[in-house]
Amino acid sequence: MYIASQKDHLHVVECLVNTGADVKRANERGRTPLYMASHAGHVEIVEYLTSQGANPNSFDNDCVTPLYTASQEGHLHVVECLVNAGADMKRATEQGHKPLHMASYVGHVDIVKYLISQGANPNSVNNNGETPLYFASQEGHLHVVECLVNTGADVKRANERGRTPLYMASHAGHVEIVEYLTSQGANPNSFDNDCVTPLYTASQEGHLHVVECLVNAGADMKRATEQGHKPLHMASYGHLPVVECLVNAEADVNRATKQGRTPLHTASHAGHVDIVKYLISQGANPNSVDNDGDTPLYIASHKGHLHVVECLVNTEADVKIATEQGRTPLHTASYAGHVDIGHLHVVERLVNAEADVKVATKQGRTPLHTASYTVNAEADVNRATERGNTPLHTASYAGHVDIVEYLISQGANPDSVDNDGDTPLYIASHKGHLHVVECLVNAEADVKVATERGNTPLRAASYAGHVDIVKYLISQGSNPNSVDNDGYSPLCVASQVGHLDVVECLVSAGGDVNKPANDGDLPLHAASRGGYLDIINYLITKGADIEARNTFGWTVFHFVAGDGHLESLEYFLRNNTSATLGNSHDALELGLKVL
Template sequence: MDGITPLHSAVLVKDVDIFKILLENGADFTAFCNFRNQTVIHSAAAAGNLEMFLTMVRYNADMSVQTNNEKGDRPIHLAASMGHVSIVEWLIENGISMEITNKEGHTPLHRAAFRGKIRVVKLLLKKGADVNIRTKNKERNTALHLSVIGGHAQLVKLFLQMGAEIDAEDGTDNMYTAMHYAAQRNGLLCLIELQRSGGNIYMNVDSKNGEALIITAAKYDSVDVAEWLLDRGIHLDIRGKGGRTPLHYAACNDSPMVTILLLDRGADVHSQDDELRTPLFCAVLKRHAETAGLLLYEGADAYTENIDHLNAFDCAAMVGGLRCLKVLLIGNTVKSGGNKYGDFPIHFAAAYGHLDVVDWLIDRGSAVDIRNNMGSTPLINASWGGHCNVARMLLDRGADVNATVEKADNRSVIHSASFSGNAQLVELLLEKGATVNARTSTNNRTPLHWAAQEGHLDIVRLLIKHGADATAQDIYGLTAEGVAFSKG
């Protein structure tokens, strides 16, 4: 194998005689193996070969050398991870600290806990290892946390018997306890052990991190844990941060199994969070079409508006969720008249540059020049956002290249494009017949004024090349050059 020295090979095949002969003949035992970036002492510790390990000791190998990778494990970490009690014990008895860390900030106890090596854990605790010692990293996990993350219920029980803090929170913004990790990992057996030892499964938004266990389970599609919690009386529609229910979290995080469970148990499909978003809105926001379909089947209302007066159709168009739009339009139609501001899905799709959505909506009957309450068209929205491909498609579909926004100073398509800074888009509009010297109604400014104001020199040159009047003045008597000068 590439990068493996003969010494490493001898360890891998457990040939002690060859191993000793190589050492006696001057083999370099300090070399790192490219296979795992380990020296021979690491390989011997990981393999659990005590005879080879002690042979290395006689050659004065460094007992605390770190692997040359992102983990930076020392021999004791590798031995602990693999469950090699005899090597771990020898290292401790010969001066290696039980609190020594690798590059990830893990002690031998943390490594053994995560890997489920109960005999090593018992040895370390017997030798006096701190059961509540934290990892030296941003997670600040305890061994109990890591045993839950690894799914080792027997170790969870042992740690609790040895005095592990059941409610210890990690160092992340989530402030997760061991119970949260059990809910996150669908670790039902671990959660049961934690509850038996006094863990509170009824913790709610009054707890420090504000996250009930059912919400954690919903976020990570931990259906076994969610069902177990509901069977024990956990409130189906408990509110978490922002007023979101478990169904909101399941929908937002694409947790289909928990979504089905919650709906079967009668979760309120119409519930709204503090921003008036429904679970359906959340599913669409994250483009989870299958989850959206489940919610619609159970009666979710696609027209319910959030605090910004956007419905699920608007949201799908805004985020480019074409599959969600198709699901929403099964048995529904886009609301006539648009939302409170007169915007239709095509306005949002164009504004955010979603070519496929705009194209599909037009095929479904959306008017190419439909106006919102301000008078803006999809082409104006696309130009304001600098979306050349969307603009080209709209023009090919017959959009008015000289449309203006009546209630926004009669800003034209080319005004919007000049402001956006997309020279390719401006050139496209000019080729399609845009009026190069169009004026706004209040300030009497041309596209050249707008390009100069924003410092888009390439567009300034392009407009002048196509006949823009560099001497044109706005109502303040400023030319494009004067506007640029006033902006600094």
């Protein structure tokens, strides 16, 4: 019955009903034969099923009735048949949508007219307070909008978010509907719960003709959101024609938000040089500052918008204005240059415009500390921040070998240490920047110097797994058996974190496989703690003492069993090593529990 109704096989439906088929039976989704016939538009089957007792007000699991789905699909004759059979036009889905809502949303004006003629309320609302007119305006169905208004729909009715049909038409760019609604009394200065007006949202979306229509209808360009944003601010994000329209209508180009940002700040942030040029030509102040002390030039420099920077500098924007933290456009462009090569040209342009390369922020940072480009800069390349970081530390961290070379050529100290005792070489070794490491060593950086915790560049590279740097540092005289303050060697550290290639390199260079740390841990203990079976096996083949205990009396068996490394534990048991591990009853018992 369900399938026959869906496929429009009337004679089959009649035959099934005559032989006892249940016309009210629904599938797992709650959909009856009448629902399927209504959805497909099979009016003869709809007429027959309702005549045989099918319920026109049945609904599926989503509370969708046959009338609702027929209205959605545009089947007018089915809608008429169902209404004549007693279908309730007020029955709604779980979201509160009624058949008139759906017909208006889809744009079936003939069904809209019929439903209203049969008593459907053009001002009915769903759970969000949205009317049929709201949906028709949003979707751009002018004839439906006209029909609804002519039958009493309220053009000023807003949903729970405060958004009217005019707001929705303005947001979507439906200029004909905007014109019609304003002609019918819709308020162009209405605003939603966030104080957003139709003009604001149209400006934000770049709908020029809607903006023109609203301005002509008396929309207030000075009305702002709670944060103080006005239509011109939003248009400045990239809609030049809208910007021109608003300015021609006397919008204030220097009006600031509550954060102190003008439309020029907005355009500079977005990188729209055409809007920047236009705003300046209309009197926008290139040196205006927001509440953080940021100028349009600072913002454009931070974002890497070279053409905007050039435009602002050419219009006498002050390159030396600093934020409350003391940061200039050159500081922020230099910092951003570490991640975006496009900022290099911004830095060059600022320096050429006589930006001060020596000025420091409140934290003591000069542009050189974060610079990715310096042009004839007469700054102190060894000046350190409060944490002791020099520009060379920062360049080494970022891996910019060209900057490292330049700083060294200008007298930067390759062995300078920060407050933690870290040298540029230590930092580059840890980060894996081989070319920077080579550059620093060639500049006579000390490969053996250690941090306050006794960590050498070799230990840093070993811990991080940078085998190419490990090989290079050893070739330059680094001691593979050096230890940190805890007595851990590079080999012990590499074993602990599972870097087999580094372990092999260190052992080949003379690393002692049985060198204990202060707590008695050997490289084999360290590898066993992590369950690194490949390293365990390698160290044993190189003579590691499998019977050794640390200062707590723990053997490798304790480590693999205690940490639940089943594969390593099976390896030791399979090779009958438990008997040689001091015959530890505790260790064996622990191992058996794991297994």
